[in-house]
Amino acid sequence: xxxxxxxxxxxxxxxxxxxxxxxxxxxxxxxxxxxxxxxxxxxxxxxxxxxxxxxxxxxxxxxxxxxxxxxxxxxxxxxxxxxxxxxxxxxxxxxxxxxxxxxxxxxxxxxxxxxxxxxxxxxxxxxxxxxxxxxxxxxxxxxxxxxxxxxxxxxxxxxxxxxxxxxxxxxxxxxxxxxxxxxxxxxxxxxxxxxxxxxxxxxxxxxxxxxxxxxxxxxxxxxxxxxxxxxxxxxxxxxxxxxxxxxxxxxxxxxxxxxxxxxxxxxxxxxxxxxxxxxxxxxxxxxxxxxxxxxxxxxxxxxxxxxxxxxxxxxxxxxxxxxxxxxxxxxxxxxxxxxxxxxxxxxxxxxxxxxxxxxxxxxxxxxxxxxxxxxxxxxxxxxxxxxxxxxxxxxxx
Amino acid sequence: xxxxxxxxxxxxxxxxxxxxxxxxxxxxxxxxxxxxxxxxxxxxxxxxxxxxxxxxxxxxxxxxxxxxxxxxxxxxxxxxxxxxxxxxxxxxxxxxxxxxxxxxxxxxxxxxxxxxxxxxxxxxxxxxxxxxxxxxxxxxxxxxxxxxxxxxxxxxxxxxxxxxxxxxxxxxxxxxxxxxxxxxxxxxxxxxxxxxxxxxxxxxxxxxxxxxxxxxxxxxxxxxxxxxxxxxxxxxxxxxxxxxxxxxxxxxxxxxxxxxxxxxxxxxxxxxxxxxxxxxxxxxxxxxxxxxxxxxxxxxxxxxxxxxxxxxxxxxxxxxxxxxxxxxxxxxxxxxxxxxxxxxxxxxxxxxxxxxxxxxxxxxxxxxxxxxxxxxxxxxxxxxxxxxxxxxxxxxxxxxxxxxxxxxxxxxxxxxxxxxxxxxxxxxxxxx
Ligand SMILES: [Zn+2]
Ligand SMILES: [Zn+2]
Numbered sequence: 117x118x119x120x121x122x123x124x125x126x127x128x129x130x131x132x133x134x135x136x137x138x139x140x141x142x143x144x145x146x147x148x149x150x151x152x153x154x155x156x157x158x159x160x161x162x163x164x165x166x167x168x169x170x171x172x173x174x175x176x177x178x179x180x181x182x183x184x185x186x187x188x189x190x191x192x193x194x195x196x197x198x199x200x201x202x203x204x205x206x207x208x209x210x211x212x213x214x215x216x217x218x219x220x221x222x223x224x225x226x227x228x229x230x231x232x233x234x235x236x237x238x239x240x241x242x243x244x245x246x247x248x249x250x251x252x253x254x255x256x257x258x259x260x261x262x263x264x265x266x267x268x269x270x271x272x273x274x275x276x277x278x279x280x281x282x283x284x285x286x287x288x289x290x291x292x293x294x295x296x297x298x299x300x301x302x303x304x305x306x307x308x309x310x311x312x313x314x315x316x317x318x319x320x321x322x323x324x325x326x327x328x329x330x331x332x333x334x335x336x337x338x339x340x341x342x343x344x345x346x347x348x349x350x351x352x353x354x355x356x357x358x359x360x361x362x363x364x365x366x367x368x369x370x371x372x373x374x375x376x377x378x379x380x381x382x383x384x385x386x387x388x389x390x391x392x393x394x395x396x397x398x399x400x401x402x403x404x405x406x407x408x409x410x411x412x413x414x415x416x417x418x419x420x421x422x423x424x425x426x427x428x429x430x431x432x433x434x435x436x437x438x439x440x441x442x443x444x445x446x447x448x449x450x451x452x453x454x455x456x457x458x459x460x461x462x463x464x465x466x467x468x469x470x471x472x473x474x475x476x477x478x479x480x481x482x483x484x485x486x487x488x489x490x491x492x493x494x495x496x497x498x499x500x501x502x503x504x505x506x507x508x509x510x511x512x513x
Numbered sequence: 514x515x516x517x518x519x520x521x522x523x524x525x526x527x528x529x530x531x532x533x534x535x536x537x538x539x540x541x542x543x544x545x546x547x548x549x550x551x552x553x554x555x556x557x558x559x560x561x562x563x564x565x566x567x568x569x570x571x572x573x574x575x576x577x578x579x580x581x582x583x584x585x586x587x588x589x590x591x592x593x594x595x596x597x598x599x600x601x602x603x604x605x606x607x608x609x610x611x612x613x614x615x616x617x618x619x620x621x622x623x624x625x626x627x628x629x630x631x632x633x634x635x636x637x638x639x640x641x642x643x644x645x646x647x648x649x650x651x652x653x654x655x656x657x658x659x660x661x662x663x664x665x666x667x668x669x670x671x672x673x674x675x676x677x678x679x680x681x682x683x684x685x686x687x688x689x690x691x692x693x694x695x696x697x698x699x700x701x702x703x704x705x706x707x708x709x710x711x712x713x714x715x716x717x718x719x720x721x722x723x724x725x726x727x728x729x730x731x732x733x734x735x736x737x738x739x740x741x742x743x744x745x746x747x748x749x750x751x752x753x754x755x756x757x758x759x760x761x762x763x764x765x766x767x768x769x770x771x772x773x774x775x776x777x778x779x780x781x782x783x784x785x786x787x788x789x790x791x792x793x794x795x796x797x798x799x800x801x802x803x804x805x806x807x808x809x810x811x812x813x814x815x816x817x818x819x820x821x822x823x824x825x826x827x828x829x830x831x832x833x834x835x836x837x838x839x840x841x842x843x844x845x846x847x848x849x850x851x852x853x854x855x856x857x858x859x860x861x862x863x864x865x866x867x868x869x870x871x872x873x874x875x876x877x878x879x880x881x882x883x884x885x886x887x888x889x890x891x892x893x894x895x896x897x898x899x900x901x902x903x904x905x906x907x908x909x910x911x912x913x914x915x916x917x918x919x920x921x922x923x924x925x926x927x928x929x930x931x932x933x934x935x936x937x938x939x940x941x942x943x944x945x
Binding site: 160161162163164165166167168169170185189190193194197198204205206417418420430431434435436438439441442443446447448449451452453456 | 554555591846850864
């Protein structure tokens with residue numbers, strides 16, 4: 117037990133008296149992260165044209181890198197020589213890497229999964245490559261992120277074949293053991309197991325209960341946010357946070373829409389990641405509480421307001437919607453400017469939630485938020501039901 | 514805006530300053546200097562936030578109408594000038610019709626209108642229409658609209674038209690500047706054209722001289738027509754041109770020389786007394802994935818290349834900065850290997866880091882030039898830089914890569930074959 121605890125210390129600072137939300141300090145080797153936290157995704161060791169300095173200014177405390185991409189370029193040799201991704205990209209705060217398995221299965225149609233690992237053809241030189249749990253950890257040890265992910269057996273979320281889902285869930289647990297055994301830097305890096313089981317409550321329960329017996333410092337909930345109905349999504353999150361250790365951080369993979377963040381924090385999730393805020397920026401979409409503004413639309417041609425008058429980011433302080441409308445999808449600067457705002461938006465939402473949890477006003481905040489998004493009180497059932505399950509009745513005033 | 518000469522060197526080179534800007538009355542920009550080239554009103558690849566980390570003082574923004582006319586509606590509504598609208602308030606602005614470094618289709622001309630090539634295609638534009646936009650943009654410096662996109666090899670008939678049309682348009686610009694309330698604080702720059710023929714050039718000079726009292730400066734066009742081939746001009750011919758045109762006008766006019774000329778040509782122009790450059794050169798390099806690395810120290814031998822093709826395999830594990838000792842943000846915090854990786858993966862941050870370094874370094878060249886003018890050693894400095902440029906004389910990467918830089922994500926990397934030619938050229942020149 118002793119060795120693993122060094123690399124992550126999780127201190128819950130405040131708990132919501134009604135919901136499962138909590139605010140905590142997660143001490144990692146490179147930085148102390150305030151949770152609940154949103155982690156922007158910097159796939160190839162960079163965040164959509166933003167300097168690491170800008171990310172610090174935006175109060176990003178932990179960002180993501182993708183093992184599959186980084187393993188190819190710049191490659192393990194380069195990362196080994198420079199002393200890890202932190203040094204390579206000039207980022208001094210915390211990092212998290214995925215296992216690379218998800219990318220392979222989603223990017224590469226030819227992937228084949230066996231008990232040994234994921235077999236696929238390299239898109240670079242067409243050779244056959246086998247990504248085993250051991251290999252994934254070896255690469256992630258070399259990248260050197262504060263938190264690394266186990267290789268899991270990925271099945272598409274909406275997949276129906278029960279036997280295959282069961283096989284994947286159980287294999288994920290077997291691969292977890294292999295990952296933990298292969299881990300070479302337990303005092304500097306934390307492996308998070310991934311709770312699998314797709315939309316099957318029995319398998320999810322089995323997966324979570326198996327994983328909490330392991331000597332690890334935190335957990336991820338995977339296999340969701342893959343196109344399933346929201347009514348199917350939230351009970352799986354809830355099931356996960358119910359079983360997983362209260363004293364360890366819980367990371368919900370691939371979730372980042374504002375409303376999803378609010379609901380899942382209420383369900384007890386501490387960490388989130390999503391490519392959406394930066395990806396949508398590339399298409400000229402700026403995030404606001406109610407959703408997003410597509411700045412390409414002609415209605416913004418003469419709009420001298422900032423994207424969001426309450427936002428304190430450098431884009432909102434300095435640029436109008438009218439100007440962004442002119443340069444969106446033409447100049448790279450437009451993409452940088454909207455990315456800055458979108459990341460600032462995510463950071464501000466998380467900070468507001470942390471503050472409300474600490475002040476004991478989180479349930480009120482949630483009500484205010486969902487009413488702002490649905491002023492007509494026409495709430496989707498999943499929002500009503502999920503919040504009701506943790507003690508918030510959004511229909512009552 | 515005012516231009517004054519503060520000091521002259523041994524030859525025609527001089528140190529001056531630009532002052533009296535509309536939005537930053539206290540600011541002073543020392544010349545010779547380069548403007549910062551903009552697209553859509555923004556510094557290419559850099560947001561205002563990042564720009565403020567590269568330069569802390571007031572800079573002159575170079576605004577070609579061809580890439581910024583679509584800002585017109587917004588600037589008009591806000592009614593506070595184009596720099597403010599583009600988020601760059603506090604910086605001075607200089608507008609012109611086209612960028613001389615962008616290639617455009619062959620011209621189609623009308624009696625009193627010239628084509629403006631924008632991202633949405635061609636717009637015919639008259640001098641009055643041009644000045645209408647100027648009243649909205651309210652720049653500190655206006656280059657008169659001119660028919661100046663002819664090359665030095667242009668035929669006589671075309672040149673006659675170019676000189677004639679530019680003169681007619683200049684008269685409109687002068688009239689509008691005198692009568693417009695909006696333009697009381699803007700300074701007009703006359704554009705000399707017809708460089709392809711001595712006779713036509715003389716005509717253009719004398720036409721421009723007729724209005725010299727209304728002008729704060731002159732610019733010289735009619736040398737390149739936007740295609741890269743026309744950038745290959747015998748330096749003797751170019752020097753003669755610059756000398757002749759410079760001397761034809763009163764000394765106290767600011768002299769503007771546009772185009773993405775290499776440092777050697779730029780410093781030759783400085784030597785002939787030219788003061789202001791459009792800043793398209795570092796942008797061009799950035800868009801090709803190339804870093805500028807001049808050795809400014811005249812006491813040190815030139816032993817390395819002044820251009821680095823940053824995507825080259827040789828930088829894969831090079832964990833040193835682009836230029837050791839460079840104080841720019843890119844060199845202080847990032848390595849060649851990282852920039853190479855960003856280019857290789859076509860990530861936008863590559864262009865950001867290269868812009869930071871290239872803009873800073875090109876600006877530094879002018880700082881050094883001014884210091885050498887002040888201490889009467891400019892000729893040595895110019896010779897020192899020219900030697901570095903000669904080591905890479907055949908390095909003309911702009912021929913091999915289109916304007917699309919590494920920032921274009923949707924496309925496959927530019928043709929491998931072309932790339933290899935570029936790389937092998939640099940290599941074969943190495944050590945020569
Ligand atoms: Zn903002
Ligand atoms: Zn530098």
